[in-house]
Amino acid sequence: MVVTESSTRRALRDPDVHLMLEVREGSAVAFEQLVARYQDRLVAVLDHLVGDRDQAEDLAQEVFLRVYRSRQRYQPGAKFATWLFTIANNAALNALRSRARRREVNLAARDSGAFRGSPLDRMLQASSSQMPARQFDKAELRANVRLALESLSERQRMAVLLCKFEGMSYTDIAQxxxxxxxxxxxxxxxxxxxxxxxxxxxxxxxxxxxxxxDE
Amino acid sequence: MSDHHANTEPLSDEQLVAYLDGEMPSADARRLEARLADDGGLRSRLNALDRTWQLLDQLETDAAGRGFTRTTLEMVAAAEEAERSFTAAPRRRVRRAALAAALLLAAGMAGFLAVAAVRPDPNRRLLEDFPILENLERYRAVDGIDFLTALHRAGLFQEELPAVEEPPGEWVPVASPDAARERIAAMDRAKKEQLRRWREQFAALDADEQARLRRLYHDLAAAREPETLHAVALRYYEWLKALPPIARAELVELSPAERVERIENLLARQSRDRIRRLGAEEAQVLGAWLSEVTDQMIEALPESAQARIRQEADSQRRRGALLMFLQSSRSSDGVRRSIDQVLGEGDLAELRARLPESTRLDLERHAIPEQWRIVKGWIPQLVRHRFVRRGPRGLFSETDERTLVEFFEHELDDAEFDRLLALPAEEMQRELRRLYLQRSKGPPSWRPGTPGPRPRPGLRPSRRPPQEPPSGPGRSPPAPR
Structure with missing residues (x-):
């Protein structure tokens, strides 16, 4: 993330950037405020990204730890949320990659049973079996929306989550x-x-x- | 979107999505809106993309788990501590190396221990609190060191309680965080996870309660017999946990002094209740002991009783008749003897010595007359165990069967009659004998000349010919009612 004078000026309009600057100065209270303010959002995005609640919480803690460890080098160049989700994106992609590596090993070791298919395959199967239009209950809808999200690539998913749930601009998402x-x-x-x-x-x-x- | 192709150029999803996201330059957005007014297909595409986006609102977004903030801050604090020790590392390494080199000359082992002792520990707080965390619920049940001392002085919870499983949890001295560290390191994943939960529970307590628990632990450590008091706390908690909720609630309401007194009473009552129930192991010991003393007991009876008992064909039936005689509250000829009148203290000591240890200890807590009363209370239980539950006939001779039929026909009320008929044949007969024994205190043949039970007033007349034996559903259908 390149920090310029103008980006710093813009960033300083964000109150959370000021909190992070306090953290840089050693304020534990400011750090606690940031954790409390962002934990739910961060866990929600990571949960949808990695599809596992416990792993999402672990990752969120790792993200906060990285924020804390980076405090002394922190330079305000973007909104705090953008910086936080930059770290989250890296942490999540690393986690997903190592999980994919483990899965490859597992798949290689597994004998040739029935092919389970990717979320997209499952989703397409589900949608074709649900045609023509019928009434769906809310739980089924939720499950299928989640499957639809899982069918996206990791980068698409992250972009969607940041745009939809964090309301981030294309520029911020790009950062x-x-x-x-x-x-x-x-x-x-x-x-x-x-x-x-x-x-x-x-x-x-x-x-x-x-x-x-709605029910 | 250029002006030239504004109304003809096909629009990509990218442009439509940028429009929906408010990321399209305003001039392009205005042109798109103009096209949308005339182009139904374009409107459909845009609507589909928009509705897809709205569907994402269905995704659930739960808040972070309870305790997330706290554990995150703790983790960061631990990292900071580790960071500090890392920053100080070069100086410390020199000191450690010099120290180690010097000490190596003297004693390698001592040098290692010294270095380990000065090493800053990022988990210091956890290690210090470890003995409290491990015993969190147990220590929370204890008011303070005075209460534990009072329990100890009253001689309570000094040894494992028979009905309560001995709780795990060693005493970890406060002066030994290394012991705690070793114990944590040796824990498997599940135990570490449990420790983490205890730590969360501890952190969720208010500051006063945390301070109280730390004080209790330090008082324990400073006591003359910390291990003993710690064990008392553990056993007290296990015992308290097993109490019915109301009794527990009442106990907690009392002052520590009153509580110790109530605990003493409750324990005594529990001991009495426990000792009065004959377990399978005790039944075996008692049966063997009784078979050894049967002849001795018969000889101690008046002659008329001896003659009656000796009528029985085999030793088992003689023993049964003897026991029933000793237990019987009915005495047709006024001859009564109690077991403690025909046996001596030496016989009782012999029985005690063979009993399982916990039963023996419970029995020995009582004076000799009470011990005899307890043994007498066991005998009917043994009779039920041996002669009623086991075997198709038990104490009953073939000639008793007719009396049983009479009893079945005339003595049972409608509900009992129906219940017995619904049982499988063998179970029905067993239950019939049990009911007979319960009401008549012995099989018919033990009371020569005593007719079978007479019909009680208000009961129905015979439902089947008396010569017909009672039968369960497996043999023949019941007579129509």
């Missing part, structure tokens, strides 16, 4: 994910097209998601 804003734009478009495809059964004309499924 957090070490991409250009143009790449983010393209990533999000592909992600949303994929989601549209696998969630097609829920997109019948006249359905207004989030209202007609």
């Amino acid at each position: 957090a994910m070490d991409l250009t804003p143009k790449a983010v734009k393209s990533l999000l478009a592909r992600a949303r097209a994929n989601l549209r495809e696998v969630l097609a059964p829920y997109l019948e004309e006249g359905h207004r998601p989030g209202t007609e499924y």
Whole structure:
């Protein structure tokens, strides 16, 4: 993350950046405030990213630990959330990669049983079996939305989560994910097209998601 | 989007998504909006993308777990401590090396221990609190060192309670964080996870309670017999846990002095209740002991009773008849003897010596007359155990069967009659004998000349011919009612 004078000026408008500067000066109270303020958001994003609640909490703690360890080198160059999710993105991708490596080993060791398929395969199977349109209950909808999210690549998923749940701009997402804003734009478009495809059964004309499924 | 192709160029998903995300330049956005007014297909595409995005609202976003903030801060604090020790490392390494070199000349082992002793420990707090964490619930049940001392002085919880499993948990001296470290290092994953939970529980307590527990532990450490008091605390907690909730609640309400008194009473009552129940092991010992003293007991009876008992064909039935005679509250001829009148203290000592240790200790807590009363209380239990539950006939001779039929026909009320009929044949007969014994205190043949039980007023008349033996559903259907 390149820090320029103008980026610093912009960053200093963010109150959380000021808290982080206090942390840099050794304030434990400020650090506690930051943890309390961001823990739920961070755990939620990581949970959706790695698909495992316990691992998400472990990762979130690792992220906060990295924030703390980086405090003395901290230079405000972006909003605090952008910086935090930059660290989260790196930590999550590392975790997912090492999990994928373990899975490869496991798959290699497993004898040739029935192919379980990727989340996308499962999702597509689910959607085809659910045609034509029918009433879905909320739990099923939630499960399928989650599967749809899992069907995205890790980078698409992260971009979607930051855009949807953190309300981050393409520029901020680009900073957090070490991409250009143009790449983010393209990533999000592909992600949303994929989601549209696998969630097609829920997109019948006249359905207004989030209202007609309410219990 | 250039002006030239503004209304003809196909729009990519990328552009539509950028529009939805508010990331499209405002001029392009205005042009897109103009096209949307006329282009139904474009509107559909945009709507589909928008609705897909809205579907993501269905994803659940639970808050971080309880204790997340605290454990995160603890983890960071531990990291900071480790960081500090790392920063100080070069100076310390020199000191350690010099110290080690010097001490190596004197004694290698002592040098190692000295270095270990000066090494800063990032887990200091955890190690210090470890003995408290490991015994958190147990120590929380104790008011303070005075209460434990009072229990100890009253002689309570000095030894393992028979009904309570001996709790694990060694005494870890305060002066030995190394012992705690070793114990933690040796723990498996599940135990470490348990320790983590205890630590969370401890951290969730208010500061006063934490301070109280630390004080209790330090008082224990300073006591003359810390291991003994610690064991008392452990046993007290295990015992308290097993109490019914109401008794526990009442106990907790009392002042420490009153509580010690109530505990003493409760323990005595429990001991009495326990000793009065005959377990399988005790039944075996008692049965063997009784078979050895049967002849001696018969000889001590008046002649009329001896003659009656000796009528029985075999030794087992003689023993049964003797026991029933000794237990019987009915005495047709006024001859009564109690077991302690026909046996001596030496016989009782012989029985005690053979009993399982916990039963023996419980029995020895009582004076000799009470010990005899307890043994007398065991005998009917043994009779039930030996003669009623076991074997198809038990104490009953073939000639008794007719009396049993009479009893079945005339003495049982409707509910009992139906219940017995519903049982499998063998179980039904066993239950019938049990009921007969319960009401008549002995098989019919023990009371020569005594007719079978007479019909009680208010009971129904015979339901089947008396010569027909009682039968369960497996043999023949019950007579129609």
